[in-house]
Amino acid sequence: MRVRDKVVVVTGAASGIGRAMALRFAAEGAAGVLVADLDEVGATEVAKEIGDRAVAVRADVSVEDDVRGLVTTAESAFGPIGLFCSNAGIITGHGLDATDMEWTRTIAVNVLAHVYAARAVVPGMVERGEGYLLNTCSAAGLVSCPGDAPYAVTKSAAISFAEWVAIHYATKGVKVSVLCPQGVRTGMFEQGIAEEHLTARAVGASGAILDPATVAGAVVEGLEAERFHIFPHPEVAEFVRRKAGDPDRWLAGMARFVDSLEA
Structure with a gap:
């Protein structure tokens, strides 16, 4: 899938990865x-x-009417949407101490927003016989997220939902990719480092911290290849293989990793 001549929607696009993608698509x-x-x-x-x-x-994006409204605006301004990038997301930095309100808000933004986007654009894409969804889900959705239980759980759920959409609509012309980076130099990451969140320290210790523009480049390449998993950090694919190959060993290794960060 090439972005050229396509109408694109990007949520969470005022900064970070969303901003970089919007500029790169243009x-x-x-x-x-x-x-x-x-x-x-x-x-x-x-x-x-x-x-x-x-x-x-x-x-x-946690409000379905808002998502439908931005779809209407995009179609009125430019025409049918060819690519919808459901990118907005939030973190909490909390584990068992996360409040019910934090869980509810994180589920709404990190999971239900993808559902609302699909409800809004998939029927039209099916009618036209083509369309693409790109959901920003994070490596956390595949290999968990030290320090942030709501983020880990909701990003995993977001990937599961994207799989479900792909399974049900691929033969109808709708394609799906999930963007799963590790560390990216965004305002969210910098705030986590400043506040010494375990999540940010874990990300900083686990690999390179990429610029958002680099991630946007990986997105363009991944969309052209039409890969379901887009890994700006290639090592994530190896982490996933290790987890699938020996879950008990992987969990033990992750526990030691978290202990080393907390020491």
């Missing part, structure tokens, strides 16, 4: 880019960087 020749974020000012700035082929929309 550079690749997208027909139109809808830049969606809770941060309306930031989204507007990104849209200005792109120019006439972009519009900014303030949207809370």
Whole structure:
């Protein structure tokens, strides 16, 4: 799948990976880019960087009406959506101490937002016989996330939902990829480092910290190859193989890793 001449929606696009993807898609020749974020000012700035082929929309992806609204705006401005990037996500930095409210909010943003996006665009894609969903799910969805139970659980659920959509709609022309990076130099990561969250320290100790633009480049390459898993950090694929090959050994190794960080 090539982005050129496609209408693209990117959520969580005011900064970080979302911003980098929106800019890269525009550079690749997208027909139109809808830049969606809770941060309306930031989204507007990104849209200005792109120019006439972009519009900014303030949207809370945990609210289904907001997701449907941004789809309507994109289609009114540019035409049928060819690629929907459900990228917005949140972290908590908490384990068993995470509150019910944190669990509820994280499930809404990290899981239900993907469901709302699929509800909004898949029927039209099926009718046209083509379309693409890219869900940002994180390596945490495959190999867990030290220090943040809601994030680990919801990212795993997001991957599971993407698998379900692929299984049910691949033969109808709808393709799906999940973006699963490890450490990326975003505001979220920098805040975690500053606040000494276990999650951020674990990410920093487990591999390279990539720039968002590098991740966006991996996304373009992964979409062109139409791979379900897009790994900006290639080592994640090896981690997944080790986990599948010997879950008990992998869990023991992860426990030792967390102990070393907490020591």
